[in-house]
Amino acid sequence: MGPCWRCGSLGTWCVFGAQTALRCGLLLGLLALCACLEEKCILGIMGQPVLLPCLQPQITSSVNVTIEWRRGEDLVLRSTWRADGVVEEWSLDGAATPPDAPLTGNLSLQLPGPEPTTRRLRYSLRVASQENQSAELCSVCLQTAASFSSPLLRMEAAALPGGETAFWCHASGGFPEPAVFWLVDGGAAPEGSVSTWAAPLPDSHRYNVTSRLALNVSGDASVACVVQNPSTNETLTSMHGGAKVTGGPVVTSRAAEAMWIFSTALCAVVGVLVTVGVVYQIHLDRMSKRKKQEFQKQQNRGNKKKRRLEEEEEEVKLERKETDV
Template identity: 50%
Template sequence: MSALLGLGLLLSFLTYTTGLGDGCVLGVVGQPASLPCFHDALKTNSADVSVEWRTAGKVVLRSEWGEHGRVDAWSTSGANGTSVSSDAPQTGNFSLELSTVSPNEPQTSYSLFLMLSGEEQSPPLCTVCLEIAASFSFPLLHREDPVESDETVFICRSSGGFPEPTIHWLIDWTEEPSWDSVRTLTAQLPDSLLYNITSRLTVNVTQGTSVSCIIENPVLNETLTSISYGVQVSQVVRRASEAMWIFSTALCVVVGVMIFAGVVYQIHLDRTHKRKHKGKKDSSRYTDETVVMHVEQVETLTEANV
């Protein structure tokens, strides 16, 4: 009888629900999130309480309580570790806890239902909107100066964000380039479902012109800006630089060859000098030996005459 009385009291308060209205709960990819649902009418000590959290018509979590507390709880394989507090019937806190937020749809609504006898269910007690987002990397802005034309190409890249961002280009902080000068490619990665974005701006700019690439993620209220302050390099300067580089390279090669030739010539001189020095020593020794022999011959003749 008390269980039926509690159930009747519960149904009489179904018009009182706690949600976020037009606002949504922010879920950051890879982090936990809590979808709040506090319902005083669900506070009861009676047995046989069963609730379901659903999204897009699919059950993501079902919990049942009996006389001795929760007797059963299960979630779908894609529910990312969903759970509800074990003492929810006593506290009225039936908030859905997500252990990890994964990017699916940018915005998803979750509803809590009270399960009645059989397959009947109450109207939704709570409906909570979950808005999913992930930060983009800081945009990398690359500038390619013209070679054969007067137009400069700017390439801006950012990755790893959710949902699909918006990108803006500004010239000198205020001027927006024409739509046909911008080409933007957005790709969603098949594994992580996160987005990579690449945008290309082709424009004729003068010296000292600043070009800004702006990536916006409105869900996170996040704006990332990368700026190029480079000076356009004229074709004449570029050709002069290339000629100077070629001349410097050729000069280095010539100097290297001259140094090598000098080293080889010095080695040749050293060897020639050593050979001449050795020849003089041999000639001097031969002369000394000849003088000694001559002296010995004179002494021999002298002794013979005596």
């Protein structure tokens, strides 16, 4: 049995473990639903300008306004609009807002190149004016990535000791570190046959990745090297069939589509479970309320009967007094 509560004059009633489990399930369901609805980040490609959107047309009527873009707590840009129309702007690493921002309310932040990091960066815009000293108007999430080059797949001409054949796969210039796997005749490569190395490029946060596959394979076998970058939602594939490299790099989104379908189905299931749980909880509350009303009615009936008996006793006493007199 689960925990017990005392509710007024109804006495003690217990909620069994099933109801407690239901409440826990509802809480977990809500958490999962929040995870499904997690805010999407803007994808910034390394080496390319990225725009963090923020439109506030109502600010065009303000004067003597100072806007500040921050990355976390670090100041990235400060722009002051004076009443005489002069705009004074300071920025870090070439960040800028549109020149006509005071006229259009377009306060979007343009970054010349996003900072390479595996963390999600939070940019926020705040406005300081005479009316409002610290009002946050925009908040934008930024995620950094870079695409890898098309994988180069080659087979070593000389066989290894034991008759094994070696295949090499190389891709470069991407971020963050990718996932690499091999397919042999459409199936996963045997365990222990793959070795992969990822190394950062000199003076850069980008990666070069090299992978080696060694196994006994027939001459007409199909071998594929797959490089996945989840941040850019890219899957690059190079295939080797027999003595000739066929196909070449192919960008496919099957894995991403499958993940999207799974996430959507999960959100739908969680939504149904939450709805069912809420309806069931409402049903339990109604039953509890009905029982409480019935109990109160029974108490009222008992009180009426008790008062009636007392009145009858009073009448009998009065008759006895009159008789004695």
